[in-house]
Amino acid sequence: MLKTKAFRCTAVACHTFTQRAWHMSKGGGDYQSLLVQQLDYAGLVRAPLQNKPVYILSDADKASNAVRILYNAAPVVLGFDTETTVGRKEHPQAPSLLQLATSEACLLIQLYRISKGDPALFPPPISRLLGSPRILKVGCNGSLDALLLETSYGVKTRGVIDIEMLAIVHGIPVQSLADMYEVWGDDKDTLQKAHYSGKVGELDGIFEWDWEGEMRREMIEYASKDAFASLTIFQNMMNWKRKAGWVSYEKRRPMTKEEELEDVWTFISANRKGQFQKMQTLLQWLRNSYPRYQKTKVEPDRTQALIGNLRDLAAQGRFFFVGTSLPTNSTPSDSSESRPLPLSDAEFLAQTYQVPGQTLHTLLSNMDPNILREVLPAQEAGAEDIASFVIKLSRFLEHPMRVGSMVRQVMNEAVQQRMEKWDDKEWIIKMLKLLGGKGLVKMRVDGKVEFDEIWVEKVRTLAQIAQEKKMEEIG
Incomplete structure (x- = not known):
């Protein structure tokens, strides 16, 4: 409970801080349009897209020049994200691409292509912008991107805001950037970045993309949309503006308590058959994995609902108890029938159970x-x-x-x-x-x-x- 309270307090503090920064940014003038003019005047080539200007920066000089222009434009908030080529054997965690977006333009900086993973070759203007606490960098799980930049290139990124934390303040559970865009995105747009036929034999997804080579159109669109979307979501969150006609998942797909309990059990039995584990471990896994609650409940409500479900399932005998004995209301000399004492949540979660079946x-x-x-x-x-x-x-x-x-x-x-x-x-x-x-x-x-x-x-x-x-x- 203390963790969930601390988590919510962190989200509230984050929201308070970003509100102040957001109010400071309002009335900031038309620097974005001037920014695009300056980027074009500097000879930076736009990607062949029909929408907002996107600039691909694959060498140190152009990247440094573009970031200097962006920094001097004094933006208050930037959309922020990174991409990493999957399967690179050398420096596998080093971000390949850095995305920075204003409301009118996006820079796609091929960091690994420029530096080859060597911190000494990391362009100083980018370090200065990332390290500036007065420029907010907003993105989905942006703190992880910042951590990877620091561990890989030795660059500290300050002013990072995880927009999923702000979603908690709004009381809306989200799993991804696309989920947030469905709530706080543009009314006439969706963040539809990939289409899957359902056949793995036709895979050509992002895990095969090389973010350090020549970027194809679909890669440019994918990367720039993330940064643009993060900024849009943040702006609409600050204005408490949701998409017109948005309806919560719980209202779109209602379940009775009994149906929900069976759904939880189906999910557990499909993924945890034959496993011995403490209820605490099972709870943590469900909290991070059970699809319905990922879409319908925020903390601490999610945890409390799951504990209730696990208690009900245990009471129904769905789990095999593993241990010596449960606490009872009888003493060794008591001849009356012993009955298990009610367990506190902590005692219940400390018990070890097995899910019937085999993995x-x-x-x-x-x-x-x-x-x-x-x-x-x-x-x-x-x-x-x-x-x-x-x-x-x-x-x-x-x-x-x-x-x-x-x-x-x-x-x-x-x-x-x-x-x-x-x-x-x-x-x-x-x-x-x-x-x-x-x-x-x-x-x-x-x-x-x-x-x-x-x-x-x-x-x-x-x-x-x-x-x-x-x-x-x-x-």
């Missing part, structure tokens, strides 16, 4: 090779053996993940364990596409990849049949 990874790892062949596609001549890939992948895909995040996790583990092929981004993507083409995995509309539920059910059914047959033989 997909456990099922595949222990499956008879002959049965395993039934659930895997037939091997084509010269194709790699995909059995080991599917088994390994099942550990990472216990729940849907963004492809870029999953690829990074697989590669990081491969580097640590010195696993051949697994540290090769191209090979991982090739195997994902192969599985997608065979119907084992699929891409969701939100850009996350997951195992196909029909295939997973087939695995579980065959495993159950094999287990029953084994029990009959023993009997």
Whole structure:
């Protein structure tokens, strides 16, 4: 509870500070239009887009000149974001691209292309602008971008505002920049940055984009939209302006308490089967992962609702209790029937439980090779053996993940364990596409990849049949 109170207090303090800065920025004149004129006059080439001016800066001199012009224009607030090329073996966490946006123009600065990850080659004008506390840098999870800039290039970024923190003050739960744009974006616009067909075999998403090379039109649009959108969201938040006709997720998709409880259990059993863990660990995972509450509840309401759900599920016997005994209302000499004492939240969350069933990874790892062949596609001549890939992948895909995040996790583990092929981004993507083409995995509309539920059910059914047959033989 103390953490959730502190979190909300931080959000309120953030909002108070940004309100002051926002009022200071109002009436700041038409520096943006002058800024565009100065950038054009400096010979900086605009990207071939039909909307607001976007400037791609891929060498130190042009980047320094553009940022000096921006700094001298004395902006109060900038949209702020970074992008990082997935799979770079040298300096893998170093941001590749820095996006800075006013309401009329955006700078896309290819930091890694300019510096090659060397802090000594980082342009000083960019360091000065980032380090200025009088210029607010607003973005979704901007503090993480600032941290990566500091750890990679030694550059401190001050005046960073995480706009998702401001959303908490408004009492609206959000998961992403796109979610916030649906509430505080332009009335006639959506932040539709990517389209997925649902087929992993057709992947050409951002995890394959090289932010250090020549930037294609879709990359320019993607990167600039993030920065422009962050600024728009911040401005509308400060004005308490929401999109016309916006309706909360809870009102669009209502659930009864019973339906919600079953939905929580379905989510737990689909992702945590066979696992032993403390309720506190399960609570933390649900708080960060359960989709409905991510869209309908903010802290501390989210935590309290989840504790209530977990207590109800435990009371219904959905979990297996793991331990010696629960506290009771009887003494050793008491002959009356003992009854469990009510547990405080802290005591309840300290208990260890098991979710019935087995994880997909456990099922595949222990499956008879002959049965395993039934659930895997037939091997084509010269194709790699995909059995080991599917088994390994099942550990990472216990729940849907963004492809870029999953690829990074697989590669990081491969580097640590010195696993051949697994540290090769191209090979991982090739195997994902192969599985997608065979119907084992699929891409969701939100850009996350997951195992196909029909295939997973087939695995579980065959495993159950094999287990029953084994029990009959023993009997």
